[in-house]
Amino acid sequence: MKKLLNTLLSVSILCFSIGSFAEEAKRPSLFDRMGGEKVARQIVADTWANHTSNPIVKNRFEDSDGEYVKQKVYEIFAMATGADVKYSGKAMKATHATMNINEAEFNAVIDDVMAALAKNKVGPQEQNEVLAILWSVRPDVVNSNLTTKTLTTEAKAVK
Numbered sequence: 001m002k003k004l005l006n007t008l009l010s011v012s013i014l015c016f017s018i019g020s021f022a023e024e025a026k027r028p029s030l031f032d033r034m035g036g037e038k039v040a041r042q043i044v045a046d047t048w049a050n051h052t053s054n055p056i057v058k059n060r061f062e063d064s065d066g067e068y069v070k071q072k073v074y075e076i077f078a079m080a081t082g083a084d085v086k087y088s089g090k091a092m093k094a095t096h097a098t099m100n101i102n103e104a105e106f107n108a109v110i111d112d113v114m115a116a117l118a119k120n121k122v123g124p125q126e127q128n129e130v131l132a133i134l135w136s137v138r139p140d141v142v143n144s145n146l147t148t149k150t151l152t153t154e155a156k157a158v159k
């Protein structure tokens with residue numbers, strides 16, 4: 001009897017695990033949860049409008065071809081959020097490395113994206129997921145000489 005109960009327990013645990021894998025597999029991508037291509041393109045357009053009117057960064061984009069940058073940003077945004085889209089632009093590090101971008105500018109760009117997400121009614125869970133993706137790109141964008149040193153680094157420097 002005990003053996004039978006153990007077997008039943010194992011089988012139900014197995015079914016539960018397979019069930020949650022299946023749930024995970026069919027969970028829509030972040031891209032789809034935000035509303036798909038139409039919403040993503042609108043988010044990119046609103047982000048561009050925010051950048052080009054944001055006093056902290058607007059001068060950075062004065063000489064850029066807006067249509068080109070919006071298309072490349074759409075591609076990388078779509079790809080990073082799980083759409084079947086291929087990014088055809090330049091590498092993040094190569095694009096930004098020579099620009100001497102500081103933390104305040106990076107934060108301003110993030111604020112512009114977050115405002116565009118809110119404007120397009122992207123939910124808080126999805127906003128957090130986008131924020132994590134953006135934050136992961138920070139080392140390739142911000143000049144490391146212009147980043148705030150961590151407490152650990154400061155402490156080591158004092159020794």
Ligand code: HEM
Pocket residue numbers: 057060061063064065069072073076088089090091095096101105106107109134135137138141
């Ligand atoms: C997570 C943050 C960022 C992402 C994902 C991102 C993404 C991109 C992409 C995909 C491009 C087009 C690359 C290409 O030419 O093929 C681009 C261009 C550009 N980015 Fe960023 N960027 C970020 C942050 C920043 C910041 C903080 C600044 C400065 C304030 C900045 C300034 C620029 C400029 C000026 C261009 C246009 C260069 C040109 O006209 O050729 N970016 N970015």
